[in-house]
Amino acid sequence: MANRNIMVLDTTLRDGEQVPGAKLNMQQKVEFAQQLKRLKVDIIEAGFPASSQGDFQAVQEIARTVGDSVSITALGRAVKSDIDAVYESIRLAQQPLIHIVLGTSNIHVEKKFNRSKEAVLQMGVDAVRYAKTLLPHVQYSTEDASRADFEYLWSTIEAVVKAGATMINVPDTVGFAEPEEFGELIRKVNERLKNVNPEVILSVHCHNDLGLATANTLSAIKNGADKIECTINGLGERAGNTSLEEVVMALKVREARYRCRTAIETTELLRTSRLLTYLTGLDVQVNKAITGENAFAHSSGIHQDGLLKDKQVYEIMSPEEVGADSMELVLTARSGRHAFKHAVQQLGFDPGEGEALEQLFQRFLELADAKKEVYDHDLFYLVTEHREQAASSQQLFELKSFQVVTNDECPTAALSLRKGDTVLKGSAVGDGPIDALYRGIKALTGLDVSLKHYKINSISRGTEAVGRVNIQLEYGGKIYSGRAMDTDIIKASAQAFLNGMNAALLDTANDQSDLSGNDRLSS
Numbered sequence: 001m002a003n004r005n006i007m008v009l010d011t012t013l014r015d016g017e018q019v020p021g022a023k024l025n026m027q028q029k030v031e032f033a034q035q036l037k038r039l040k041v042d043i044i045e046a047g048f049p050a051s052s053q054g055d056f057q058a059v060q061e062i063a064r065t066v067g068d069s070v071s072i073t074a075l076g077r078a079v080k081s082d083i084d085a086v087y088e089s090i091r092l093a094q095q096p097l098i099h100i101v102l103g104t105s106n107i108h109v110e111k112k113f114n115r116s117k118e119a120v121l122q123m124g125v126d127a128v129r130y131a132k133t134l135l136p137h138v139q140y141s142t143e144d145a146s147r148a149d150f151e152y153l154w155s156t157i158e159a160v161v162k163a164g165a166t167m168i169n170v171p172d173t174v175g176f177a178e179p180e181e182f183g184e185l186i187r188k189v190n191e192r193l194k195n196v197n198p199e200v201i202l203s204v205h206c207h208n209d210l211g212l213a214t215a216n217t218l219s220a221i222k223n224g225a226d227k228i229e230c231t232i233n234g235l236g237e238r239a240g241n242t243s244l245e246e247v248v249m250a251l252k253v254r255e256a257r258y259r260c261r262t263a264i265e266t267t268e269l270l271r272t273s274r275l276l277t278y279l280t281g282l283d284v285q286v287n288k289a290i291t292g293e294n295a296f297a298h299s300s301g302i303h304q305d306g307l308l309k310d311k312q313v314y315e316i317m318s319p320e321e322v323g324a325d326s327m328e329l330v331l332t333a334r335s336g337r338h339a340f341k342h343a344v345q346q347l348g349f350d351p352g353e354g355e356a357l358e359q360l361f362q363r364f365l366e367l368a369d370a371k372k373e374v375y376d377h378d379l380f381y382l383v384t385e386h387r388e389q390a391a392s393s394q395q396l397f398e399l400k401s402f403q404v405v406t407n408d409e410c411p412t413a414a415l416s417l418r419k420g421d422t423v424l425k426g427s428a429v430g431d432g433p434i435d436a437l438y439r440g441i442k443a444l445t446g447l448d449v450s451l452k453h454y455k456i457n458s459i460s461r462g463t464e465a466v467g468r469v470n471i472q473l474e475y476g477g478k479i480y481s482g483r484a485m486d487t488d489i490i491k492a493s494a495q496a497f498l499n500g501m502n503a504a505l506l507d508t509a510n511d512q513s514d515l516s517g518n519d520r521l522s523s
């Protein structure tokens with residue numbers, strides 16, 4: 001049996017934008033919509049045009065500039081003026097779709113609208129009839145469906161389908177459903193819907209209040225849903241929406257079980273997630289499935305050993321499949337001899353055997369206990385010092401001291417670095433303290449690097465919180481990462497930048513030795 005196609009509607013620009021702090025301007029929305037097109041989503045929900053002139057214009061601009069090969073929709077209430085705003089904003093797209101929402105649960109009908117069920121149902125029918133005079137494609141969302149009385153929900157669906165709705169969206173608006181129950185709801189709706197009009201597309205829209213959005217969406221797919229609504233990074237009202245990357249990868253990795261596929265270009269997933277983080281300033285938790293920083297990082301010895309023997313031992317999908325760099329082995333005091341040996345060999349050294357290896361490994365453990373994470377340049381020092389090859393370590397930079405003065409006028413950084421036996425001192429001004437620091441480091445090292453990514457997270461609470469800084473820089477056409485942790489976030493920022501530079505220097509040294517056929521770094 002051929003795999004079933006599941007349509008993907010991305011609502012990051014509508015439900016995702018309902019998150020406090022996630023407000024984007026028009027240019028940012030268009031940039032994100034362009035990335036969604038590269039990701040190959042089927043439908044982009046671009047906004048709620050009746051809410052403000054700014055949102056109307058953003059939806060219109062997305063429809064005009066991005067809506068040539070991807071369907072564009074926007075949301076409105078079951079109110080004529082909202083539907084007019086939706087129509088006017090999306091009509092320039094090639095495949096415009098009007099989206100109308102109206103509550104179906106007793107709570108919504110009684111508390112929000114204070115009307116009879118019949119009156120609310122009629123509002124929905126009238127809204128769909130009106131929308132159909134404007135466009136052929138109309139989606140109707142039965143808001144709060146998972147808490148609705150089933151027979152009332154069904155009469156609403158039947159009535160709006162008869163009025164011309166071409167898509168029925170069943171939302172778990174408040175994230176109340178659990179997977180078995182939601183699957184059963186979709187199975188029942190699907191069964192009846194196919195008898196009324198088999199052409200109508202059945203869609204689901206889940207929220208994550210109990211952390212079940214992905215599970216509920218997958219359960220709905222198993223039970224006949226043709227279309228899913230999701231957001232990148234699971235961004236959305238309250239605890240968020242179904243995370244697009246999680247459902248798409250679950251369908252891909254467990255294809256044999258679901259027998260469903262989406263058109264999503266999975267290698268664009270991480271790029272899309274990073275763009276959203278950059279545009280909104282809302283970070284992804286480090287252990288978030290698929291797009292979290294640690295999603296493909298392995299730090300314990302038994303896992304690292306298994307992965308080095310065969311990636312499948314601890315990897316169910318390859319990082320490259322979602323657009324991430326290849327798997328990352330993070331060296332910590334929980335790492336074992338296999339991972340340590342591998343890292344030393346990657347640097348171009350021979351880690352030795354027997355007693356020699358054991359001595360080196362014990363020194364590594366001491367360092368790892370003190371430093372939490374051990375980076376390439378730490379290993380480099382460890383190995384070269386151990387072998388009395390101090391001359392080779394002349395090329396790496398170490399932070400000796402720094403002072404940053406920050407004010408409105410000209411934030412300034414004064415710092416000194418050590419390079420082998422030489423101490424380099426200098427200062428710089430910048431747009432802010434980190435900018436001043438990085439300008440100073442660049443001037444002292446003389447390395448023409450460009451900073452591509454800077455991220456800081458707090459990894460503990462209180463005034464003693466440890467800041468973890470991750471950077472990416474470009475040097476010689478390649479991207480290098482650096483990270484560092486410290487209770488002083490300015491120090492962590494300087495150290496991460498230097499770690500990235502040292503990684504670039506080590507790589508360059510290795511490339512040169514490869515070219516000359518003379519392994520300069522090995523003993």
Ligand SMILES: CC(=O)SCCNC(=O)CCNC(=O)[C@H](O)C(C)(C)COP(=O)(O)OP(=O)(O)OC[C@H]1O[C@@H](n2cnc3c(N)ncnc32)[C@H](O)[C@@H]1OP(=O)(O)O
Nearest residue numbers: 015048050051052077078079101102103112113143173237
């Ligand atoms: C589950 C969801 O995510 S639904 C989408 C949520 N998105 C948004 O709310 C978009 C942003 N919202 C807005 O900009 C504004 O709330 C607007 C423009 C929609 C409405 O603003 P206002 O006219 O000032 O109304 P306000 O928001 O205070 O109240 C909502 C009104 O719409 C009514 N309403 C709510 N949902 C619907 C609906 N689906 N269909 C028709 N009327 C509705 C409410 O009953 C209330 O009407 P009332 O004044 O008669 O009691």
Ligand SMILES: CC(C)C(=O)C(=O)O
Nearest residue numbers: 101141143171173205
């Ligand atoms: C508009 C609808 C689909 C919605 O966002 C919800 O019910 O959560």
Ligand SMILES: [Mg+2]
Nearest residue numbers: 015173205237
């Ligand atoms: Mg929602």
